[in-house]
Amino acid sequence: MTEFDYDELGLVAGLEIHQQLDTATKLFCECPTELREPEEAERTFTRYLHPTRSELGEIDEAALEESKVEREFEYLAYDTTCLVEEDDEPPHRLDEEALATALEITQLLDMDPVDRAHVMRKVVIDGSNTSGFQRSTLMAHDGEIETSEGSVGIEDLMLEEESAQRVEEREGGVQFSLDRLGIPLVEIGTKPDISTPEQAREAAERIGMLLRSTGKVKRGLGTIRQDVNVSIEEGARVEMKGVQSLDDIDDLVREEVRRQVELVDIADELQSRDASVGDTQDVTDVFADTDSGVIRGALDADGVVHAVPLYGFDGLVGRELQDDRRLGTEFSDHAKRHGAGGIFHTDELPAYGVTEAEVEALREAVGAGEDDAVAIVADEPDVATGAIDAVAERARTAIEGVPEETRGANDDGTSEYLRPLPGAARMYPETDVPPVDPDPSEVETPELLTEKVQRYQDDYGLDAGLAEQVAYGRRWPLFEERVEAGVDATLAAQTLESTVTELRRDDVPVENLGDDHFRGVLDLVAEGELAQEGVPELLAALAEQPDREAAELAEELGLGSAGEDEVREAVVEVVERNSEQVEEEGMGAFSGLMGECMGALRGKADGDLVSEVLREEIQQRA
Template sequence: MADNMADKLDYRALGLKCGLEIHQQLDSKQKLFCRCPTIIRDIKESTSEFFRFLRPTASEMGETDRAALEQSKLNRKYCYKAYDSTCLVENDDEPPTEVNPEALDIALVITKLLHMQPVDQMHVMRKIVVDGSNTSGFQRTAFLAKGGYLETSQGHVGVDVLCLEEEACQKIEDQGDVVIYSLDRLGIPLVEIGTAPDIISPAHAKETAQQIGMLLRSTGKVKRGLGTIRQDVNISIAKGARVELKGVQALDILEMLVEREVERQANLLEIRDALLAKGASVCNKIFDVNGVFEKTTSKVIQKSLKKGKVFAVLLPGFAGFVGREVQPGRRLGTEFSDRAKTSGVGGIFHTDELPNYGITEAEVLALRQAVGAKDGDAVIMVADVEKRARGAMESVIKRANEALLGVPEETRKALPDGNSSYLRPLPGAARMYPETDVPQADISMEHFASLPVPELLTDKSKRFTAELDLSGELADMIVYSSYLPLFEELVARFQDGKIVTPTLISRTLTGMLPELKRDGADIDRLCDEHFRQVFSLVEQAAFSREGIDPVLRILAQRPDISAQKAAAEAGLSGSDTADVEQFIDTMIHERQDFVKEKGMAAVGPLMGVVMAEFRGKVDGKILSDILKQKINKSLSI
């Protein structure tokens, strides 16, 4: 298909079904099933570590979850970094405590905002996860509410489920056979919100995610920053299959991810139809082709032969299709390679791209002869340790058979360029079973009704524009920033101030701070008290609003000093109006001919001279008013 295919897709005609799963960390003081703090630590602060090997177990019905089973093939060791704040619950050495009531109340407020109906008794379940992200081998999750909706420009989008669950560990490093995790994030409360498949286009998906994000932020009780909110997207088209895209952290690429998954499924269906028309098939035999490469000069193959095997599989009728693009820069062969990598190999070779990688034309011909390939057939091969190589070929055979069926159901990883790669099979019902260590939580309708509904950020922005005289742009910027609570506090503190206005506060927090950061200032070292002190000094005319920038730069470098000391170091000791008036009188006297010639038009040029003398010490408006009065008085004499 053409590169601009996404621009021409008719999503309704293709039968697009799309739904979102939003995972948002809650800003509670304690974790969900223990009383440890919900603070992310620096890995350098780790005080101890321990290891785990995780294996899947059968459910109550004797079934093993397919996603957990595939993950266990890697047989990895998981290393966990612990801290002085880590407890035995996080280590999985002690049973969890009851559900954190603060986190539950935050989740119930979100339930209200989504027009959902909560359960009257919440039960915790275990969800099998054996990728090492949970020390126990499962994640604790609890179904809390159902039957809600969102209002969007394309009508209501149903919200089918809201769960309260614990966050997983934070992955620090993947060393192949060993994966290192940090325990600081494990157990932070989060909500999982699942919409109905009512989203009708990529743009609608982005709008829906933005709407949910706005509602969550309106509570003032969710964590902010990279990694604190993640979007998963469920997508299918007619004759395709449900695919879950995991780990979308940036809304900017959400539209492209949906577009490219639709494109991928449409391309896979085209490839299937063409393969079937050619009578393509899959040979399930794995061929040992070591002999073909005994004298190879390919460094890649030579390296693998020292420790393993070269295996190959035959795909009759697949020639030309393995190299066909399914997403920009990704081919059907890439899909085969993704599956092979689940066995730990680095990738595969296929005859649509050979000769290459030091493999000669003669070796390709010998390879084809060794497996009995005819014209129109493709050959896939891999070189690695025998166990990994054989597992990789088994995965390729399975994926090739799926290519003859169309689109496989699977979980895929969202990539930064808008494409996606295979992650694991879609999990089944076998991954969930009851958590017997955590007591159920009763939810009374009286308590639910008593929880206050916060003002939506969209309404708050309109109110700021109307009541605080902020521009619409400034109001939007401040309500969606992490400084909103501080802004509201400062506005209330200086509500009678003539100099420290809501506009000044907003511009400082949303405009000046990003500029300081771009200049290299560590603005994360600035705390709320710094801003309280700075604005108090400005209001007292200790220095002008122009002095805020240099004072904040000094405080970012030395957060332990006061704003008053920072102002002194910046040379902003302040000047009283007597000093200003004396300076202006002298200046007008020295430039009296110029003032008489220009009249009040002299204010502009002379203002530059005054600002050069008093910038940062006296507010510009005060300087301008005094200058105008003095010039007017001079002209009337």
């Protein structure tokens, strides 16, 4: 990957971190915040959404483009779904637990909370909310975090409702699930202080650590998302949405810089060629006898072929902007937004069944010369018209430079067009929810995870690696609880982190293990009723039978802690069975026999005791 001089390019970047809060109920109703499986849905209903005007009579550009594609939205409703979620009842007051957690986060980010928090409506008509808008509340502003490359300002913190979960795309619409809709969410926006890809990733990691320090945020895939805003001096601000992994942020910034550098270069070249975009035309007759499968399929379904001449674009439509993404791919993204499957263009033709003769006929039909390019769309008439118009408009912006837009992040570090950047016209007051007066004095600042790691080393004697595993893991509250109850700290830490990881690698369904299972197992060890070596087997059994009690299952499996007499009896039996090896090797036989002894005792005995007895028995016979 090409590495640029980001300072010379004038790279400016900022982050928007969206983190779900782990509250009992949703932000504006009393429904639970647990996710459901689509097959659990009890019924469905549909909506058609349309943009509304702001208080100043303006319509947001992003919402307007979304409305050009008529789609039906189907929603999966469950036994927990309420009228608020269906938009058949006004929202209730802001959830108190969510408010308190948001205030904790503002303190960790060194932010100034607002005196009065007003709920606003943000127009969103992509189907992700039944009401056609998302409710959002400004909670704080003007914070700061530190990175190794300097401080990064925090612009604002919003408390919002999570969107509905997209289940599947359908012809003419989208299906959503209402289980996620309304889960409390904080959106943290940084100032544009980030100047390198590495700093972007570090800033996101720092904010993520601060969020997890509250112990009140949801964990797992999809519970935190990062949007990244990127621009270079000669480019434009582009927002990349839906970054799932922190590991992807620096690559996304690098790839977006590369894309903008290429687009700026293409614009310079187009301007030097005095490039322009012609009128769209119907060129169906050119392909009347085509053998191209895509075009033939469209024509056989009473479709048409529309084209747009791109004067001066020859060789540039196929110019690579990112890996496997070209300027033509950008055009195709816009066509797809209007229902088309994609486009063909002359930089890649003849190909896909399109012949050289058809390319020449196409050029002649639209008046394109050898320095020009032509893009075509084959589809049903309405789709082809909207798609080729979108391609023409995107081609015009290519002459100007880099367009401001919202893009979707891909797993390989590239991105694809989603919609124009939203503006202020999509925000207006929510009149159904009264404002609240936040009181930060009622909230305690939580301990940072970095501080927790150090405390675990100092107070409990954990090594640095294990201390970090526990502090950054999901079960640190349980760890502290059991240590306070008398469980050995190292045992508790290893059980909750290392042992669980090993069991997961062995395909044990550890997701079935709850806090009560761990309490039962750890308490058995602390009481001398279970040897530490028996912990993995008992946890594995509990994971397979989560409705059983730890003590009951340990007894059934014969995992009770063995006394010294039972240990010595098992060790003597192993030593006598291997008497020749003991006579020949002496203590050299220890390692092999130790494993055999532990196997014979099936995890019922402490390893230190078995080791001590085995050494004694070998020394007596050596």
